[in-house]
Amino acid sequence: MENPSFGMFIAVFEEMFGPVLFWLMVTVAAAVTAVYLYVLIRDRAVSWRKFLLAQLSMPVGALAAVVFVWWVTNSGLGDVGGPVDVIVLLGVPALGAVGMAVFVYTVQSLIRGASQDDG
């Protein structure tokens, strides 16, 4: 197989979601990341209370990610057939959890602001 180029990945994702939705999702992801970095810089510290809530949200994100993938692809736990399946099945909730945590942390920081921070 010839090495897929970055342009091809973009092309496939544009066809998968439609160019508008795809770039909207990229923009939202980039915006959340930017805001997360912004609140970190603004507060100059990780807020442990916010971090706690973010951590508590992780299982929700993990579960949601797995259920979403199973639902979209008409499959389930019983379809795991080999080691690579296990790796992917662990990877999906890991990403869901981390994504959720970042999102929750950022939203809290925006709503509560730095003032209520416990340090």
Added chain:
Amino acid sequence: MSTDKIMASRRAFLGAMATGGAAAALPMAAPAGAQQVATSASIVILGAGAAGAALANRLSARLDGATITIIDPRQRHLYQPGFTLIAAGLKPASYSVSTTAEWLPSGVRWIEQGAAGIDPESQTVITDGGETVDYDYLILATGLELHYEGIEGMSRDVIGQNGIGSFYAGPDEAAATWREMDRFTETGGRALFTRPATEMKCAGAPLKYTFLTDHYLREKGSRSRSEVIYAAHSNSLFGVPIVHEKLRMLYDDRGFDTVYNHVMTAIDPGAKVATFDTPDGPVEIGFDFTNVIPPMRAPAVIRESGLAWEDRWVGQGWAEVDPYSLRHRRYPNVFAAGDVAGVPKGKTAASVKWQVPVVEDQLVAQIAGDTTDRSYNGYTSCPMITRVGRAMLIEFDYNDNLTPSFPGIIAPLEELWVSWLIKDIALKPTYYAMLRGRA
């Protein structure tokens, strides 16, 4: 872990899972966009399906000043690999349907008629609307013809009644096949699966559909009351020996009754009986549900053009091209890509994916007065669904070698969830990116 890294890894993960995965089944070839060549050549493409649309896009990007004409009467573009999922009740008929117009680049002239005749000596194509189109270079990309009349008693009209399905016929027929299969699997009975003795597109599809029907019989608790018969046309299940052996084991495991050297010649829809040609003479097999896959051949315009093989695949009329360069063996300004090409392997969209850049490079080099050693190795891929939720990602070449895209990661002969994910979510967008000449 910084957010940047998180985002990067999320993207990398999705990319690896979806696109990288699809790359296995519809592998990525070098993108169009290599240096442009100036020319006033007139290029005619017959057929705006997978191969024709992809070549129209790639050639219009590569050639500066060429006149590119594409001839195809069909308004609808059909993503045919989706038919299997439609016939398994997993997608609606609309899943496979788009328009021809949306895939064609603006600089290309589309004649919405069928090609009725080709004269390779005078380098002209005549359409069924009576238009004569001259060409300097001709690309045959008409796909193939489903020859239902080759089975006595069979026609498109009987699909969707009396337990008869045929999901090759189109998206609506695939949906009708699902209705029959859904009904059958409620009660159980005898399911009969076949494939034709001719070359066919996606030779794995009849095997997949046997697995899918078995899946629903088991899910609905009617498997114990049922018989699943697979009638192979030759003495093997699949042309690649190692794949045949794996499938033979899986078929045994699932309790299918396989009969070999059975070629369907007739069907009696009322009596629900199919007749097979076998080495021991005609054999009749009754069914409660069957999926008929008709004999296949090149469209008449190719068979009758003088461009078809005469001594190979007799009666099927595939274009006589060199298997590596895809250039016609007698008319060097004629190429073929896709199902109509008379090559020993590769009537799949995955093969189209690899053939298209070869035809592009060969043609562009020829126009530039140059040569290239870019060649097609027979690559074909077949995501062999073994039940809803699992598949085997089988890839191979002219030499019957397995050519796994992810050796050591995605095992080709293992039933995997990951391979199912690839088929289910990544193949269609990869196919569409290919049509645009971007993958």
